[in-house]
Amino acid sequence: DSGVTQTPKHLITATGQRVTLRCSPRSGDLSVYWYQQSLDQGLQFLIQYYNGEERAKGNILERFSAQQFPDLHSELNLSSLELGDSALYFCASSVGGGAAATEAFFGQGTRLTVV
Amino acid sequence: AQTVTQSQPEMSVQEAETVTLSCTYDTSESDYYLFWYKQPPSRQMILVIRQEAYKQQNATENRFSVNFQKAAKSFSLKISDSQLGDAAMYFCAYSHRNTGNQFYFGTGTSLTVIP
Numbered sequence: 441d442s443g444v445t446q447t448p449k450h451l452i453t454a455t456g457q458r459v460t461l462r463c464s465p466r467s468g469d470l471s472v473y474w475y476q477q478s479l480d481q482g483l484q485f486l487i488q489y490y491n492g493e494e495r496a497k498g499n500i501l502e503r504f505s506a507q508q509f510p511d512l513h514s515e516l517n518l519s520s521l522e523l524g525d526s527a528l529y530f531c532a533s534s535v536g537g538g539a540a541a542t543e544a545f546f547g548q549g550t551r552l553t554v555v
Numbered sequence: 556a557q558t559v560t561q562s563q564p565e566m567s568v569q570e571a572e573t574v575t576l577s578c579t580y581d582t583s584e585s586d587y588y589l590f591w592y593k594q595p596p597s598r599q600m601i602l603v604i605r606q607e608a609y610k611q612q613n614a615t616e617n618r619f620s621v622n623f624q625k626a627a628k629s630f631s632l633k634i635s636d637s638q639l640g641d642a643a644m645y646f647c648a649y650s651h652r653n654t655g656n657q658f659y660f661g662t663g664t665s666l667t668v669i670p
Contacts, residue, residue, distance in 0.1 A: 544656035
């Protein structure tokens with residue numbers, strides 16, 4: 441158990457809908473990273489938050505957004521869903537937010553299926 | 556842009572034998588980190604080993620070791636005394652020193668361990 445909790449584990453929804461994925465980082469970790477794993481695109485970095493502030497953006501679509509709350513949990517919001525958004529969405533957390541000196545711990549992911 | 560290439564989609568090894576997984580990367584940076592992550596059927600991403608580019612000594616973690624060739628931009632993973640529990644998808648990843656755990660992942664190598 442990595443200590444990173446993602447809910448829900450599985451999600452099935454229809455095209456055009458909006459969903460929210462939740463991530464609770466390990467206790468004491470200030471950074472949260474979101475990754476998407478799909479058959480087409482592989483594993484891609486989406487976005488990072490550090491202590492409530494957006495730190496970096498990767499290949500995140502405009503239809504997607506995220507935030508990190510004062511208790512450090514994070515939510516990834518996916519809207520106007522398309523079939524191609526079906527993927528495994530991972531959250532990872534680490535103590536630091538800059539240099540890669542601190543290990544990142546991954547959650548078990550949320551499997552999103554868009555039908 | 557950084558790219559990470561894993562040219563072996565699938566590999567197999569006999570239990571107790573040694574196997575080497577290949578990874579090459581492309582970057583114009585001089586200070587970065589390289590990682591090998593393991594993704595078993597449980598789908599959780601687990602850090603296997605990490606290498607800091609400024610360190611010439613190859614990293615080792617028990618049965619896992621790397622061969623880091625900075626000039627050739629090569630980063631292979633050697634698994635000694637393979638065990639059934641080593642069966643998984645293995646991903647090579649790169650991150651720049653200043654961007655923390657924002658990884659660029661390869662496409663993965665599926666490792667089968669034959670009893």
